[in-house]
Amino acid sequence: MNEERKLMISVQDVTMTFRREEDRSGSLKETVTKLLSRKLKFSTFTALHDVSFDVYNGDVLGIIGRNGAGKSTILKIISGIMKPTKGNIIRNGNIVPMLELGSGFDFDLSGRENIFLNGAILGYEKPYLFSKYEEIVDFSELRDFIDVPLRNYSSGMIMRLAFSIAAVVEPEILIVDEILAVGDENFQKKSRARMMELMGGGTTVLFVSHDMNQIREMCNRVIWLDGGTIRMQGETKEVCDAYRI
Amino acid sequence: MTDINFKKIIRIGLIVYFAAIALFTVGTLSRLKDGSVFGLPKFLVYGAVVLVLTVCVLLYVLHLQKRLKSGKDAFGLRVLRTIHKYRFLIEQLVTRDFKIKYKRSVLGVFWSFLNPLLMMIVQYVVFSYLLNFRGTVEHYALYLLCGIVIWNGFNDCSTQSMRSIIGNAHLITKVYVPKYIYPVTKVLSASINVLLSMVPLLLVTVIYGLIATPKLYLSFAVLLLPLALLLLLVFCIGIGFILSSLMVFFHDIEFLWTVFSTIWMYATPIIYSLEMFESRAPWLITVMQFNPMYHYINFVRSIVLYRTAPTFLEMGITALISFGTFAVGLLIFKKCQDKFVLYL
Structure with a gap:
C-alpha cells in the first residue's frame, strides 16, 4: 500500500429512502381522487442506511451482497444519477459508468x-x-x-x-x-x-459482481452490503471468506 | 478535461453582441425616427440605453475575467463550463433528432419547406373562398402563412419537448447528464425546422409582394426576425421545461395538451383577425393581450406584413413573456429533476 494516495470518492453517511405509494398512480385523476378520499398511503423503503466508505486512487473496490442489498443503488448514487436522501458524495475525477x-x-x-x-x-x-x-x-x-x-x-x-x-x-x-x-x-x-x-x-x-472468483481475482478491497448497511469491509480474502459462510 | 477558452468566447460573444445591436438599431429605425420620450428625442434616449447596456456588459466581462484569474467560481463561469463540457452531446442529440425526423421520407428536409406552404394553401382555399375571410384582411395569404409558421413552430417544439424526459428514460436512469439538456435539445432540433420554414415565408412574401396590388416589399424591419425567433425559442424552452417535468408524474398531460393546444390555436388569431370582432366583441382585444402566442405572431406579422417594427412597449411585453416563462419553467424543472429518476 502506498502511504499518500489521492482520495477519489468519499461516500459520507449516505441514506437512500424510497417513498412508495401503495400502488403508484400514473394519472392525474387517480392521484386527485385518492388525495380527496385520503387513501394516498406512503410506505418507505430504505435501500441504504448510513453507508460510508472512501475509495483511493488505484483501488479496485468490489461490492458484494445479495439481491436487493443496495449494490446498484450505491453505484447510481455515486455516478450522480440519483441524489441520496441524506449524506454526501465527494467525487474527484470523471466517472464513466x-x-x-x-x-x-x-x-x-x-x-x-x-x-x-x-x-x-x-x-x-x-x-x-x-x-x-x-x-x-x-x-x-x-x-x-x-x-x-x-x-x-x-x-x-x-x-x-x-x-x-x-x-x-x-x-x-x-x-x-x-x-x-x-x-x-x-x-x-x-x-x-x-x-x-x-x-x-x-x-x-x-466493481459489482456475483462471481466471487472474479472478485477475488480483481479486487484489493471488498465491501459487503447487507440489507442496505455495510456488513463488513476490508481485505478481499477476509471479506470473501466471511461472505461464503 | 480541457478548460474553456475564455478569450475566444469573449471575442465571439462581443462580436455577436455588437452585431445584434446593429441589426436591432437598423430594424427599429422606423420607430426611432420621430417622437419623443420625456421631452427628449427618441433616438437620443435609445442611444443612452444602448450605451448603458454596453457598459454593463463590458463590466460583467471584466468581472468574469477577474474571477477566472483568481480561480474563483462565478455563476457565469459555471454556466459556460457546463455548456462547454456538454456541447458535443448537445450537438449530437440535436443532429440525431433532426436526422430521425425525415430519415425514411423521400423528400426529406424539403418537408420543412413544403409543410407550411401546403397548410397555407389548404387554409387559404377553405377560409377565403368558402368562408370569405379574404375581404376583411389585407394580404390574407401572407397573413395566414405568418400565423401558421409561428404556431406550427411552437406546437412542434412543445409536443417534442414534452416527451423529452420520459423518452430518454433509458439514458436518465443509466448515465449522469444534466437533465436540462433533454428538453433544450428537443426544442433546438425542432427550431431548426422553424428556421427552415422562414425560407418559404420570406420567399412567398417577396413573390407575392410583386404580384399583389398594392405591392408589398420587404423593409428593414425584417432584420428583427432573428429576435422574434429567439424570443419564441426562449418561450418554447420554458414551456418545454414545464411540460416535460409534469409529464414524468402525469402521463395524462400528453392527451390534455393535445386538446389544450387545439383550443389555444383557435383562441389565437391565426386564421381570423381581431378586427373582425371589433364591433361585436371589443373586449376580445384586451383579453388577447394575455395570450402569449398572439404577441409572437403579431411580432412576425408586423415586421413581414406591416413593414414596421413593433413598438418598444410591445417588444418589451414579448420579451417579458419569454423570459418569465423561461424562469418559471426553469424553477419547476429544477425542483422536480431529482425526483425524475424515481418515477421513470
Whole structure:
C-alpha cells in the first residue's frame, strides 16, 4: 500500500429512502381522487442506511451482497444519477459508468452515427472520439456494416458495437456492474480480456459482481452490503471468506 | 478535461453582441425616427440605453475575467463550463433528432419547406373562398402563412419537448447528464425546422409582394426576425421545461395538451383577425393581450406584413413573456429533476 494516495470518492453517511405509494398512480385523476378520499398511503423503503466508505486512487473496490442489498443503488448514487436522501458524495475525477451497454443507441441511425452519439453520452470529447474512431470500428469488427442503420444489425452485432465504444474509455473512475462478455465465443474472450485490462490498468474501479472468483481475482478491497448497511469491509480474502459462510 | 477558452468566447460573444445591436438599431429605425420620450428625442434616449447596456456588459466581462484569474467560481463561469463540457452531446442529440425526423421520407428536409406552404394553401382555399375571410384582411395569404409558421413552430417544439424526459428514460436512469439538456435539445432540433420554414415565408412574401396590388416589399424591419425567433425559442424552452417535468408524474398531460393546444390555436388569431370582432366583441382585444402566442405572431406579422417594427412597449411585453416563462419553467424543472429518476 502506498502511504499518500489521492482520495477519489468519499461516500459520507449516505441514506437512500424510497417513498412508495401503495400502488403508484400514473394519472392525474387517480392521484386527485385518492388525495380527496385520503387513501394516498406512503410506505418507505430504505435501500441504504448510513453507508460510508472512501475509495483511493488505484483501488479496485468490489461490492458484494445479495439481491436487493443496495449494490446498484450505491453505484447510481455515486455516478450522480440519483441524489441520496441524506449524506454526501465527494467525487474527484470523471466517472464513466459501464452499467448497461448501448443505452443511448438509436436504431434509425447508422453504426457510425451511433458511435458518435453514444460516445457523447458517455462523456467523450469530440477530438478524443475522432482519434479513437478507427480503434472502435476495428475492435467491433463491424467495418463492413458501419454505414448500415442499426435496425438491420443482429443483436450480437449491436452488443459488439456497444462494448467497443465503452471499451476505449480512459476514465479516472470506472464503474462496472458485472463483467460484460458479449457476442460469440471469440468476441467474448476478447471483451473479457479488454475488461480485465481496463480494470487492471491502474484506474480506480468500482466493481459489482456475483462471481466471487472474479472478485477475488480483481479486487484489493471488498465491501459487503447487507440489507442496505455495510456488513463488513476490508481485505478481499477476509471479506470473501466471511461472505461464503 | 480541457478548460474553456475564455478569450475566444469573449471575442465571439462581443462580436455577436455588437452585431445584434446593429441589426436591432437598423430594424427599429422606423420607430426611432420621430417622437419623443420625456421631452427628449427618441433616438437620443435609445442611444443612452444602448450605451448603458454596453457598459454593463463590458463590466460583467471584466468581472468574469477577474474571477477566472483568481480561480474563483462565478455563476457565469459555471454556466459556460457546463455548456462547454456538454456541447458535443448537445450537438449530437440535436443532429440525431433532426436526422430521425425525415430519415425514411423521400423528400426529406424539403418537408420543412413544403409543410407550411401546403397548410397555407389548404387554409387559404377553405377560409377565403368558402368562408370569405379574404375581404376583411389585407394580404390574407401572407397573413395566414405568418400565423401558421409561428404556431406550427411552437406546437412542434412543445409536443417534442414534452416527451423529452420520459423518452430518454433509458439514458436518465443509466448515465449522469444534466437533465436540462433533454428538453433544450428537443426544442433546438425542432427550431431548426422553424428556421427552415422562414425560407418559404420570406420567399412567398417577396413573390407575392410583386404580384399583389398594392405591392408589398420587404423593409428593414425584417432584420428583427432573428429576435422574434429567439424570443419564441426562449418561450418554447420554458414551456418545454414545464411540460416535460409534469409529464414524468402525469402521463395524462400528453392527451390534455393535445386538446389544450387545439383550443389555444383557435383562441389565437391565426386564421381570423381581431378586427373582425371589433364591433361585436371589443373586449376580445384586451383579453388577447394575455395570450402569449398572439404577441409572437403579431411580432412576425408586423415586421413581414406591416413593414414596421413593433413598438418598444410591445417588444418589451414579448420579451417579458419569454423570459418569465423561461424562469418559471426553469424553477419547476429544477425542483422536480431529482425526483425524475424515481418515477421513470
